[in-house]
Amino acid sequence: MKDLVREKIIQVARKVKEDIDKGRFPELSYPPNSKANIKFLEEKGYLFEPKSFSTISGDRVKSLRTLSGVLYGLSRALDHLENGLTMTKRDFYYLHKVQKFKGTLFPKEQRETDARIILMELLLGMPREAFSITSDPRGWIYGDIELVDRSGRLIRANEVGEMGYSVPPRPENITFKRIGVKAVVAIEKVGPAKNMIELGIPEEKKIGIAILQGQASRNMRRFLRMLSDEGVPIAVLTDLSPWSLRIAATVVYNSINSAHVEGLAVPEARFIGIKTDDVEEGFFSEYKFALEPLTQMDYKAAEDNRHLPNLQAPIWQKENNWFLEKKMKAELEIFKAMSPSARDLKRLYVEYLSMKLEEALGISI
Amino acid sequence: MRRERIEEISAADFFYRNRAIAGFDNPVRATYTIVRELVENSLDAAEEAGIPPKIMITMERIERKENGSDLMKITVRDNGIGLSAEEIPRAFGKVFTSSKYRLIQSRGTFGLGGTMALLYGQITTNKPFIVSSAKKGDYINRMTMMIDVQKNEPIVIKREVLGIAERSFTAVESYFEGSYARAKRKIVDYLYQTAIVVPYADIMFVDPDGVVFLFPRSTDEMPPRPKESLFHPKGVDLELLQRLIRASRANTVKGFLKTSFQRIGDKTADEVLALAGIPAEKRLKDLKKEEIEALYNALRSYDKFMAPDHTVLSPLGKKLLEEGIKKELRPEFVYAVQRPPSVYEGHPFIVETAIAYGGEIKPAGEIQLYRFANRIPLLYDATADVSYQVAKGINWSNYGIRSLEEEPIALFFHIVSTKIPFKTVGKEYIAAVPEVEREVELGFKTCARELKLYLYRIRRKESLAKRAFLFRRFYEIVAECVEDITGERPSVEVLLKTRFGDLYEGSGEGEDNSGGEES
Ligand SMILES: Nc1ncnc2c1ncn2[C@@H]1O[C@H](COP(=O)(O)OP(=O)(O)OP(=O)(O)O)[C@@H](O)[C@H]1O
Numbered sequence: 018m019k020d021l022v023r024e025k026i027i028q029v030a031r032k033v034k035e036d037i038d039k040g041r042f043p044e045l046s047y048p049p050n051s052k053a054n055i056k057f058l059e060e061k062g063y064l065f066e067p068k069s070f071s072t073i074s075g076d077r078v079k080s081l082r083t084l085s086g087v088l089y090g091l092s093r094a095l096d097h098l099e100n101g102l103t104m105t106k107r108d109f110y111y112l113h114k115v116q117k118f119k120g121t122l123f124p125k126e127q128r129e130t131d132a133r134i135i136l137m138e139l140l141l142g143m144p145r146e147a148f149s150i151t152s153d154p155r156g157w158i159y160g161d162i163e164l165v166d167r168s169g170r171l172i173r174a175n176e177v178g179e180m181g182y183s184v185p186p187r188p189e190n191i192t193f194k195r196i197g198v199k200a201v202v203a204i205e206k207v208g209p210a211k212n213m214i215e216l217g218i219p220e221e222k223k224i225g226i227a228i229l230q231g232q233a234s235r236n237m238r239r240f241l242r243m244l245s246d247e248g249v250p251i252a253v254l255t256d257l258s259p260w261s262l263r264i265a266a267t268v269v270y271n272s273i274n275s276a277h278v279e280g281l282a283v284p285e286a287r288f289i290g291i292k293t294d295d296v297e298e299g300f301f302s303e304y305k306f307a308l309e310p311l312t313q314m315d316y317k318a319a320e321d322n323r324h325l326p327n328l329q330a331p332i333w334q335k336e337n338n339w340f341l342e343k344k345m346k347a348e349l350e351i352f353k354a355m356s357p358s359a360r361d362l363k364r365l366y367v368e369y370l371s372m373k374l375e376e377a378l379g380i381s382i
Numbered sequence: 383m384r385r386e387r388i389e390e391i392s393a394a395d396f397f398y399r400n401r402a403i404a405g406f407d408n409p410v411r412a413t414y415t416i417v418r419e420l421v422e423n424s425l426d427a428a429e430e431a432g433i434p435p436k437i438m439i440t441m442e443r444i445e446r447k448e449n450g451s452d453l454m455k456i457t458v459r460d461n462g463i464g465l466s467a468e469e470i471p472r473a474f475g476k477v478f479t480s481s482k483y484r485l486i487q488s489r490g491t492f493g494l495g496g497t498m499a500l501l502y503g504q505i506t507t508n509k510p511f512i513v514s515s516a517k518k519g520d521y522i523n524r525m526t527m528m529i530d531v532q533k534n535e536p537i538v539i540k541r542e543v544l545g546i547a548e549r550s551f552t553a554v555e556s557y558f559e560g561s562y563a564r565a566k567r568k569i570v571d572y573l574y575q576t577a578i579v580v581p582y583a584d585i586m587f588v589d590p591d592g593v594v595f596l597f598p599r600s601t602d603e604m605p606p607r608p609k610e611s612l613f614h615p616k617g618v619d620l621e622l623l624q625r626l627i628r629a630s631r632a633n634t635v636k637g638f639l640k641t642s643f644q645r646i647g648d649k650t651a652d653e654v655l656a657l658a659g660i661p662a663e664k665r666l667k668d669l670k671k672e673e674i675e676a677l678y679n680a681l682r683s684y685d686k687f688m689a690p691d692h693t694v695l696s697p698l699g700k701k702l703l704e705e706g707i708k709k710e711l712r713p714e715f716v717y718a719v720q721r722p723p724s725v726y727e728g729h730p731f732i733v734e735t736a737i738a739y740g741g742e743i744k745p746a747g748e749i750q751l752y753r754f755a756n757r758i759p760l761l762y763d764a765t766a767d768v769s770y771q772v773a774k775g776i777n778w779s780n781y782g783i784r785s786l787e788e789e790p791i792a793l794f795f796h797i798v799s800t801k802i803p804f805k806t807v808g809k810e811y812i813a814a815v816p817e818v819e820r821e822v823e824l825g826f827k828t829c830a831r832e833l834k835l836y837l838y839r840i841r842r843k844e845s846l847a848k849r850a851f852l853f854r855r856f857y858e859i860v861a862e863c864v865e866d867i868t869g870e871r872p873s874v875e876v877l878l879k880t881r882f883g884d885l886y887e888g889s890g891e892g893e894d895n896s897g898g899e900e901s
């Protein structure tokens with residue numbers, strides 16, 4: 018992988034050198050992540066299928082600035098790569114805040130350098146993690162899973178602390194040694210997920226718990242995809258809200274913003290809840306009083322959801338229409354409202370999960 | 383002004399009555415006015431001799447006084463036409479004797495300024511003043527004099543003859559009570575602006591603190607001397623008409639008209655007289671008061687006179703005005719225009735304007751406007767001046783100027799006329815006479831158009847240069863990074879030269895795309 022990245026970076030720089038040596042303005046061509054180049058397939062999620070290309074050319078100051086910025090970015094990426102060092106987007110921004118770049122590449126705000134990272138991804142056809150630009154990792158996996166990561170040590174994901182194994186920025190390096198779970202439930206919120214762990218449900222029911230902590234990070238989505246590729250069924254459990262719908266759909270289909278990055282969608286994953294049916298006539302129907310009203314922002318998000326390509330399927334639109342109609346949302350904490358005691362809570366979780374896993378994935382626990 | 387009546391009151395009385403108008407109402411203003419009056423006389427004297435003026439002013443503090451107005455001594459020496467032994471007492475010992483009572487443009491007009499200055503000195507110190515002067519090849523006279531304020535007559539206390547003059551000159555020495563510290567700024571400003579509008583003058587000022595201010599001339603070229611001419615019939619008032627009648631040697635009224643005025647020939651004279659109801663052959667001496675008034679009204683209402691002769695005017699000219707501005711302000715751009723001669727109320731006038739930009743001119747947060755009338759700087763009441771109003775009214779953004787106040791711009795306005803249309807007796811600002819206003823506006827706009835072209839050229843050049851510079855810097859980054867990645871440095875120099883050679887010479891044409899931000 019590292020060699021391939023180096024190869025690509027050198028290839029780009031060579032192309033520029035050749036152009037210049039021939040007395041031509043250098044030009045770099047790349048497929049922009051524009052609508053025209055992004056396709057959506059229900060069974061695969063977002064797909065990046067370049068049909069049109071753009072060029073960064075050295076013949077005008079404005080695009081010359083971009084060209085020199087990209088080359089500088091690539092040279093820093095290579096340097097980090099060869100020295101086994103990673104950087105965050107913030108780091109990358111600071112790499113440009115150098116005296117000698119005053120009046121040239123010195124950025125006004127991080128947005129400028131963030132945009133350039135995407136350009137580098139498009140140019141190289143690789144996710145930024147491949148060329149050393151990683152995010153602060155977010156997300157844990159708990160359960161009977163044995164794996165080896167970059168550290169080279171064997172890790173059991175139910176023996177590394179109370180929240181499990183913290184998924185690293187570049188999970189590509191992980192190899193699974195043994196997987197003893199029937200399924201992995203990816204949960205939006207930390208609180209309910211921790212409760213399930215604390216109540217011993219993963220051990221008892223042989224399931225894994227993936228803690229997303231909000232929107233699933235790129236490393237977490239990549240990791241879930243790897244698990245899925247290993248044949249592990251993935252279930253997604255979130256609040257019932259306009260935002261959570263997006264969180265669930267992003268796990269399943271990837272998002273427009275990172276559509277050009279492969280391997281982030283988990284098309285086999287299933288959204289199990291909380292669903293509107295649960296609230297209207299199912300599991301929580303007696304507990305409507307514990308629903309929360311939508312805020313104005315929530316409502317606006319629901320309106321926008323009507324146009325998101327990855328929410329077009331009837332199953333999603335049905336959920337979304339409910340928000341627009343009822344102006345309510347349900348949160349995972351609703352289990353607490355149903356069961357002030359620990360024993361009842363465990364029973365409810367197990368009941369709910371059994372029902373949902375059976376229903377969505379055909380798995381009985 | 384009725385001379386005969388004024389001569390009845392004493393010079394001292396006259397001085398007291400008019401000291402505010404004449405500029406002697408307080409020691410600070412008096413200090414400034416004395417310099418100004420003596421310098422203007424010297425400039426007139428040199429110009430009349432047709433040689434570039436050279437003037438040396440020395441001011442000394444003889445005795446410090448508690449009240450802040452000190453006993454001062456001023457000496458002003460020039461290379462002008464000089465005065466003969468008979469002329470000296472007449473010129474300085476009496477108010478209202480001027481060699482300048484005629485239709486010609488000069489600084490002095492009434493025969494008042496210099497004499498008032500010396501009178502002020504005499505009154506405040508009770509000391510005599512001294513005039514040394516000679517015409518070339520003649521005896522040098524040094525006269526110690528006072529003015530008999532009762533009789534309005536000079537008293538020569540002492541007369542010395544100091545040899546024979548190789549060159550004409552005049553030196554005036556006078557004591558006065560004044561205050562230099564607070565007048566300093568105005569005096570220096572006055573000399574500085576004089577140096578702009580009289581670029582062919584050499585002026586040196588040694589102030590009471592021993593500081594020397596030098597305003598060297600930058601050229602020997604002088605504007606052509608104005609011609610002397612008869613009055614234009616539209617340019618005289620009743621007083622002047624009566625004076626002209628008294629002074630005329632003509633027998634008949636018609637003869638008087640033909641010999642005392644320009645633009646009046648046989649035919650015109652007949653028509654004017656018909657209008658006035660006066661027989662052409664009426665003897666001049668027999669004219670009654672009512673008939674003089676009728677004649678005056680006829681001159682007013684007759685509308686077929688040709689425009690007045692403007693050769694009596696002596697504008698500075700485009701070249702000299704630009705010269706003076708360059709010399710004192712060192713701008714990067716200057717453009718002056720001389721408007722064609724024009725007339726208001728029978729008085730010919732010419733307006734000259736200029737605009738200077740950049741260089742040592744800095745934005746001042748206010749309009750920088752230099753005003754001159756008959757080559758005299760006007761220092762007070764700028765905002766009331768017609769030129770200020772015109773400048774304010776122009777939409778400068780049409781000329782590539784965002785704000786007159788915030789940009790390094792100076793405006794110049796010079797009017798020459800046989801009668802400057804001052805708004806007040808203070809003679810510090812020009813009235814908004816429509817004819818003058820129009821000329822000032824056209825003048826400023828012509829200059830502004832030139833400035834606009836200039837700014838367009840330099841701004842374009844700058845942006846091209848900026849672009850070339852940016853290209854170079856970005857390509858340096860490109861080269862460095864490519865070398866960093868591949869180990870080989872591309873030959874950007876060659877690319878830049880072949881593609882931008884013209885840009886680096888600053889003459890490139892091409893779309894302007896300076897400054898680069900990613901969108
Ligand atoms: N330095 C000088 N050299 C030669 N003649 C002079 C000089 N100073 C004054 N005179 C003569 O003295 C006359 C009187 O001067 P004065 O300043 O009193 O009046 P003015 O200059 O004619 O008019 P104004 O009142 O406007 O100054 C002048 O007209 C001039 O003939």
Ligand SMILES: [Mg+2]
Nearest residue numbers: 423490495496
């Ligand atoms: Mg005078």
